[in-house]
Amino acid sequence: MKFLENIENGTINIKKMGIIKALFVMFLSILLEGFGQVPIEITNLFSGRFEKTLPYVIFIFGVLVKYYVIIVLFKWLSNRSNEQKHKPHLNYMNFVYATLMIIAFRFIFDNSLIFWIRGISMPSFINEVFNELAVPPIVSIIGVIIVAPIYEEIIFRGILLKGMSKKINPFIAIVVSALLFAIVHMNIPQGINAFLLGIVLGFIYLSSKSIYLSIFAHFINNMLALSFSSFFSLIGGNYALEIHVMFLFIGFILLIIACDGYKQNEIKNKSEIYNQFIEV
Secondary structure, three states: OOOHHHHHHEEEEEEOOOHHHHHHHHHHHHHHOOOOOOOOHHHHHHHOEEEEEEEEHHHHHHHHHHHHHHHHHHHHHHHOOOOOOOOOOOOHHHHHHHHHHHHHHHHHHHOOOOHHHHOOOHHHHHHHHHHOOOOHHHHHHHHHHHHHHHHHHHHHHHHHHHHOOOOOHHHHHHHHHHHHHHOOOOHHHHHHHHHHHHHHHHHHHHHHHHHHHHHHHHHHHHHHHHHOHHHHHHHOOOOOOHHHHHHHHHHHHHHHHHHHHHHHHHHHHHHHHHHHHOOO
């Protein structure tokens, strides 16, 4: 995927945008992606004859639509950079601390806010969509763990956050991009998780300037959400509260370690780049 490489090395320059324009871009991406969704009524017409293959066809078609949504947005919101290309200098510790940061986020979220969120009912239309669009497990796993992180990071971090951070305060840009990320989930339970995750991913992206790293972090989160997070929901018994508090505390400790290590690693990277520059 050439456009990912172009985002990473700065060949593609995302134009400045304000909050209103970012909101419009989000709705435009939803509208464009909506054109690629096969109506349930049409799929039902073929469900009898192509019941086994149809979910795979819909999935592949959906991926292609996402690809062209990205292309359309890039055509509109970017230009060839006249500035010196800047390729993020990553090392393996960037990925280690990003992973640790996401693990900490899951420990904190899954042992605190999740208990309140469980009491919020999912909108009926969301449940109906999930029931009607039942897909094979392999398709669901690929969609959640691979396709979603790539597509959502390009849209919300690579385009929206990057564009807004050039015009408004970076912290505000992170919060707004996370809020837009929450809105597209169209329900409060998933939206709260998406908003907080968006804050973490936004920090990772702006501090590293690497779309690869934010995609990797998003991938780790979704993988943990599908697997490890279910472990916390199984905790019960007389000491359930104490166990959850212990995991919550561990989460905060991991977050402090991850943020401090991440910051020190960034300083080390800048120092190495400076030394290389001096040597040249």
